[in-house]
Amino acid sequence: MSEQELKALRLRIDALDEKVLELISERARCAQEVARVKMASLAEGEVPVFYRPEREAQVLKRVMERNKGPLGNEEMARLFREIMSSCLALEQPLKVAYLGPEGTFTQAAAMKHFGHAVISKPMAAIDEVFREVAAGAVNFGVVPVENSTEGAVNHTLDSFLEHDMVICGEVELRIHHHLLVGENTKTDSISRIYSHAQSLAQCRKWLDAHYPNVERVAVSSNAEAAKRVKGEWNSAAIAGDMAAGLYGLTRLAEKIEDRPDNSTRFLMIGSQEVPPTGDDKTSIIVSMSNKPGALHELLVPFHDNGIDLTRIETRPSRSGKWTYVFFIDFVGHHRDPLIKGVLEKISQEAVALKVLGSYPKAVL
Numbered sequence: 584m585s586e587q588e589l590k591a592l593r594l595r596i597d598a599l600d601e602k603v604l605e606l607i608s609e610r611a612r613c614a615q616e617v618a619r620v621k622m623a624s625l626a627e628g629e630v631p632v633f634y635r636p637e638r639e640a641q642v643l644k645r646v647m648e649r650n651k652g653p654l655g656n657e658e659m660a661r662l663f664r665e666i667m668s669s670c671l672a673l674e675q676p677l678k679v680a681y682l683g684p685e686g687t688f689t690q691a692a693a694m695k696h697f698g699h700a701v702i703s704k705p706m707a708a709i710d711e712v713f714r715e716v717a718a719g720a721v722n723f724g725v726v727p728v729e730n731s732t733e734g735a736v737n738h739t740l741d742s743f744l745e746h747d748m749v750i751c752g753e754v755e756l757r758i759h760h761h762l763l764v765g766e767n768t769k770t771d772s773i774s775r776i777y778s779h780a781q782s783l784a785q786c787r788k789w790l791d792a793h794y795p796n797v798e799r800v801a802v803s804s805n806a807e808a809a810k811r812v813k814g815e816w817n818s819a820a821i822a823g824d825m826a827a828g829l830y831g832l833t834r835l836a837e838k839i840e841d842r843p844d845n846s847t848r849f850l851m852i853g854s855q856e857v858p859p860t861g862d863d864k865t866s867i868i869v870s871m872s873n874k875p876g877a878l879h880e881l882l883v884p885f886h887d888n889g890i891d892l893t894r895i896e897t898r899p900s901r902s903g904k905w906t907y908v909f910f911i912d913f914v915g916h917h918r919d920p921l922i923k924g925v926l927e928k929i930s931q932e933a934v935a936l937k938v939l940g941s942y943p944k945a946v947l
């Protein structure tokens with residue numbers, strides 16, 4: 584390519600950037616207007632709701648449907664995710680608590696869902712995220728709920744039994760683990776590998792094959808593992824890209840998870856009910872009396888109405904020995920007439936039924 588051609592193309596890019604800039608600014612001004620209208624139409628004592636997950640899901644879906652390339656749909660939606668995040672921050676900067684410390688996959692999930700224009704607050708434990716939301720110190724919380732290799736995150740399920748929370752969104756993240764070391768660590772001198780217990784489990788086969796005799800130490804998060812090895816000489820951490828970048832660690836081996844499709848699902852928790860979008864999921868907790876056929880009775884109304892169950896999990900209830908609660912996710916919104924009917928049927932049989940929330944299916 585000649586210098587001349589390159590120069591002409593860069594001039595075109597400059598001109599296009601100017602238009603993009605103008606359009607983004609116009610969109611941001613429009614969002615400010617939206618905020619003004621929301622404020623003006625408030626009833627006496629009503630609090631304004633700036634963040635609208637159902638609208639955000641619609642915007643992102645529309646972008647993906649209309650995108651003609653060459654950028655991929657997800658790539659394009661991610662750009663719009665960030666534009667919307669910044670527009671919302673003009674209306675109201677959201678405060679989001681997540682399972683920290685900085686650099687965890689939960690932080691990456693929070694950024695994927697809310698974009699980078701939020702004020703984010705790392706918490707030391709899942710229960711603390713719940714408490715922070717319940718206390719009203721933040722607008723939303725982000726917690727992991729299940730992993731495709733290791734199953735349920737029990738701390739999260741148990742926290743739902745203790746706190747009144749509304750689930751207002753979900754996000755799925757592909758989890759890639761790397762073996763990370765600090766600058767002073769020699770490859771052949773590793774005597775200890777730190778990570779979160781779930782991450783150690785997700786890389787068990789790889790560790791058995793490559794470091795069978797090295798001590799594996801479970802710590803509170805993989806970001807914590809990364810933080811520790813930064814200053815140590817003989818240890819390595821298993822953690823993801825965010826932690827590697829944050830603590831300036833070197834990747835000795837990349838993508839060491841045993842299953843290439845290893846993914847984690849995260850939930851956004853708050854107090855805001857989300858209206859239907861037409862493509863939603865609902866999460867409920869049900870406790871049944873301890874008698875034969877109770878689970879069957881619970882599942883029949885879903886089957887009879889052709890409702891797609893996406894997950895069912897059992898946890899011991901806090902109220903009696905050998906009694907259980909079921910966490911169930913299914914497709915649909917609790918305001919849909921069909922779902923309403925099913926929930927009514929279940930509540931007739933159940934000891935207790937709680938709708939944790941209906942929310943748009945993850946778009947990204």
Ligand SMILES: O=C(O)C(=O)C[C@]1(C(=O)O)C=C[C@@H](O)C=C1
Nearest residue numbers: 614617634635638639667670671
């Ligand atoms: O449509 C709204 O209610 C807006 O506030 C605008 C907007 C946007 O930028 O598109 C911003 C924040 C909301 O979460 C949803 C959408």
